[in-house]
Amino acid sequence: MASGTGRASTGRSIVPGLGPGWLAALLLALSLLCFWPGAVTYDGVEQYRQALTGRYDDWHPPIMARLWAILSLLGPGAGPMLCLQMIAYWLGLGALARALGGRRAFSVLAVGAFPPFLGWEAVVIKDAQMAGALMLAVGLIGHYRLREKPVSRWALIIASLCIAYATLVRANAAFSTIPLAVILFAPPTLSKTLRTMLIPLGIATALLASQVASHALFGARDSGVQRSEAIYDLAAIAVRSGDPDIVGLLPQDLATLVRVQCVKPLFWDRLFGRPDCARAVAAFRRESPHSLYLTLAGAALTHPGAYLAHRLAHLNATERWLVGRDWPLAAPPAHSEPNELGLADPVSPIARWCQGFAAWLVETPLTWPVIWCLVGLRGLFLTSSRAASPRRSLATALLVSALVQEASFAVLSISSDLRYHLWPMLAIALAGLILWKGQKPNRREWFFLVALGLVIAAGLVARTILPPSPEDYGALIA
Numbered sequence: 001m002a003s004g005t006g007r008a009s010t011g012r013s014i015v016p017g018l019g020p021g022w023l024a025a026l027l028l029a030l031s032l033l034c035f036w037p038g039a040v041t042y043d044g045v046e047q048y049r050q051a052l053t054g055r056y057d058d059w060h061p062p063i064m065a066r067l068w069a070i071l072s073l074l075g076p077g078a079g080p081m082l083c084l085q086m087i088a089y090w091l092g093l094g095a096l097a098r099a100l101g102g103r104r105a106f107s108v109l110a111v112g113a114f115p116p117f118l119g120w121e122a123v124v125i126k127d128a129q130m131a132g133a134l135m136l137a138v139g140l141i142g143h144y145r146l147r148e149k150p151v152s153r154w155a156l157i158i159a160s161l162c163i164a165y166a167t168l169v170r171a172n173a174a175f176s177t178i179p180l181a182v183i184l185f186a187p188p189t190l191s192k193t194l195r196t197m198l199i200p201l202g203i204a205t206a207l208l209a210s211q212v213a214s215h216a217l218f219g220a221r222d223s224g225v226q227r228s229e230a231i232y233d234l235a236a237i238a239v240r241s242g243d244p245d246i247v248g249l250l251p252q253d254l255a256t257l258v259r260v261q262c263v264k265p266l267f268w269d270r271l272f273g274r275p276d277c278a279r280a281v282a283a284f285r286r287e288s289p290h291s292l293y294l295t296l297a298g299a300a301l302t303h304p305g306a307y308l309a310h311r312l313a314h315l316n317a318t319e320r321w322l323v324g325r326d327w328p329l330a331a332p333p334a335h336s337e338p339n340e341l342g343l344a345d346p347v348s349p350i351a352r353w354c355q356g357f358a359a360w361l362v363e364t365p366l367t368w369p370v371i372w373c374l375v376g377l378r379g380l381f382l383t384s385s386r387a388a389s390p391r392r393s394l395a396t397a398l399l400v401s402a403l404v405q406e407a408s409f410a411v412l413s414i415s416s417d418l419r420y421h422l423w424p425m426l427a428i429a430l431a432g433l434i435l436w437k438g439q440k441p442n443r444r445e446w447f448f449l450v451a452l453g454l455v456i457a458a459g460l461v462a463r464t465i466l467p468p469s470p471e472d473y474g475a476l477i478a
Contacts, residue, residue, distance in 0.1 A: 020105040024094025027113060031086050034350045035122035038082030040336040040343045044124045048078070048341055058214045059223040063168040064126050066218050078124040078336075078343055088132035088162070089121050092139030096430065099146040104433050111429045116367050119332030119358035120419050122351070127419040130166045130173050134180065134423055137162040138398065138430070141184055145390040159184075167206050168213060171225075174206035175408040176401045176423055183397035199404070224285060230292035231284045232268035232414045233310065237299045239263050240306035246299045248287075253280040265313040266328070266469070266476070267415035273477040311410055318409050318416040319370040321459050324466035328476060330367070330418040331359035362418060365456045369406065369421040374455060376403050376428040378448050382435055391434050398431035 040048065047060055051069035056062040071080035093112040097105035112118065112135075121128045137159040144151040151159075160181075167177040182198050214220045234247040235257055244254040257263060262270045262277035270277050284292060300307040320327055334355035335345045346352075365371050380399045386392045402424035409420075441449065470476055 020097035020101070020109065021094045023109060024090045024097060024112075027109060028086060028090035031090065031118065031122065032083065034348050034354060035346050036082065036348070037077050037079035037344060037346070038122060038124045039333045039346055039351075039355075040078050040124050040339075041333060042337045043126070044078070045337045045339045045341065045343060047126075048343060052341065056218060056220040057223040058211075058220040059225045060126060061169055061171060061210065062214055062218040062220040063165065064129055076342055081124045081129075082122070085121060085124070085128050085132035088136040089128075092132070092135035092137070095139035095143040096146075099143045100434070104436070107433050108430065111426065111433065114361075114429075115354060115358035116332065116361050116418075117422065117426055119355050120422050122346075122355075123332050123419075125419065126170045127422050129169050130176075131423045131426060133162040133166040133169070134177065134401075135426070137166075137184075138180070138394070138427075142394050145394060148390060168210050171210070172207075172405075172408060172412055174203045174210065176405040176427075178202040178206055179404045180397050180401035183393065183400060199400075203404075226289040227285060227287070227292055228268060228414055229412060230289065230296045231271060231281055232263070233296050233307065234284060234292070234299060235271060235281055236263045236310035237296075237303050237306045240309055241303040243303065246302050247295060248283060249280070250283075253283075256280040263310075265310075265317040265416075267417075269415070270477050314413060314416070315410050318413055318420070319373065319406075320368045320416070320418070321370040321455070322462040322466075323459075323469075325463040325468040326363065326471055327416075328469050328471055328473075329416055330362040331355065332419075365459065367418060367425070368456075368459060369418075369425065370459070371452065371456065372421070372425045372428045373403065373406050374448075374452055375432065376406075376424070379428065379431050379435055386435075395431040395434040398427040398434070402427040402431075 043060060047065040048068060050056045050062070050065040051072060054069070056065055067084075068081055071084065074080045090112065093108055097108040100108060121131060140155040140159045140162075141151060144155060163177050163181050167173050179199050182195055182202060186195050186198065211226075215222070238244050238247045238249050238254050239257050239262075242254075244251050249257075256276055257280050260270075260274065260276055260280075262274065262280060264270055271281055272278050287295075316322055317327075320330070332355050334352045336343050361367060376399050379395065380403065383392050383396045383399065405424050406421070413420075
């Protein structure tokens with residue numbers, strides 16, 4: 001097996017007579033056979049509706065609906081999009097596995113087949129599109145860099161297009177894609193300080209550019225989505241501080257927010273899904289996004305304790321740590337959202353079994369984002385002690401991409417869906433395999449494992465003493 005800093009080993013096959021590339025192709029075929037034509041959630045149904053009608057809005061970045069409209073020429077339904085994201089996913093994993101070789105190759109493909117990861121990749125949704133695109137980009141670059149070969153022009157072009165698409169396909173994807181691009185593509189002669197400065201500058205530029213692209217390039221109308229974060233945070237500050245004036249609410253509207261418990265750490269959906277809650281914050285929807293965020297800044301400065309308590313409560317919810325049993329919005333669906341557009345359920349009964357197994361696994365610490373964050377931080381610390389090498393560079397890119405995305409949820413997040421963490425968890429797992437040396441844990445690593453065990457224990461205790469959450473979406477907003 002290759003050492004942690006040496007050249008990747010590629011001569012050994014994981015399965016006798018079947019190399020990593022062929023095994024990845026087999027897993028791709030099995031994935032499509034099992035999950036065809038792909039499950040589609042409510043979000044995907046609405047994006048497909050836009051693709052069919054040609055009327056786009058920016059509630060979801062319109063590039064996916066635009067692409068779906070083009071791929072619909074190959075056939076109706078979700079099948080073409082499922083093929084696209086599955087091919088990107090397994091092609092990237094196969095390329096990375098082939099570059100790493102040996103047991104690591106098997107481990108890379110096993111990570112890709114982990115039921116919660118593969119289960120969400122089998123759902124036609126923007127998070128799976130993003131993960132597939134980034135996986136292909138990483139696989140192509142890693143295929144060359146880990147072999148200490150120059151990246152071919154075509155691989156560089158395809159990887160760049162994949163990162164650009166991933167940036168545009170989800171509103172906050174820039175927190176993952178820009179760190180990844182900066183570390184992968186910045187010239188080696190560029191100082192570490194300049195690289196670090198490029199990341200926040202690039203993220204800010206990409207967030208602004210994606211908004212411009214949605215409207216000017218893809219023709220999306222304003223849906224009001226830009227107000228959602230501000231509305232969620234303003235309502236929370238008012239409820240926690242008891243001060244309606246600072247956010248511009250009437251006292252009776254604040255009373256409604258408190259009485260009905262419109263603001264929940266889990267998500268913001270009650271503020272638009274429940275009529276009395278929606279009426280209480282109706283004034284916010286009449287304000288421009290610019291005005292709302294200025295009000296939010298003033299309210300957060302006036303009541304920092306209320307704002308921080310709200311954001312920490314939501315961060316805990318989305319990181320799925322100290323929460324009740326059966327914390328919702330986690331399991332990949334086995335069925336499509338009911339619709340009149342011809343988007344069918346996966347045909348094979350194996351899909352229901354696989355998604356059922358994934359639903360069981362998402363209740364375990366294996367899919368708590370907080371655990372992956374801690375593992376990622378430990379991995380980032382390890383990279384600082386390693387000599388410069390292609391392995392270290394690729395692992396660092398994956399870890400920083402994942403951890404910056406996770407950190408962004410502390411400020412910009414309105415829902416606790418597990419799928420939002422699909423790429424960070426996948427990236428951290430792959431970085432760990434790239435860095436792994438196969439040695440016994442030293443004293444520091446044992447200390448980390450004990451600390452990790454305590455975090456897991458606290459989460460398990462919380463799930464035994466906190467009330468379980470309803471699993472039905474209607475009950476969550478009722």
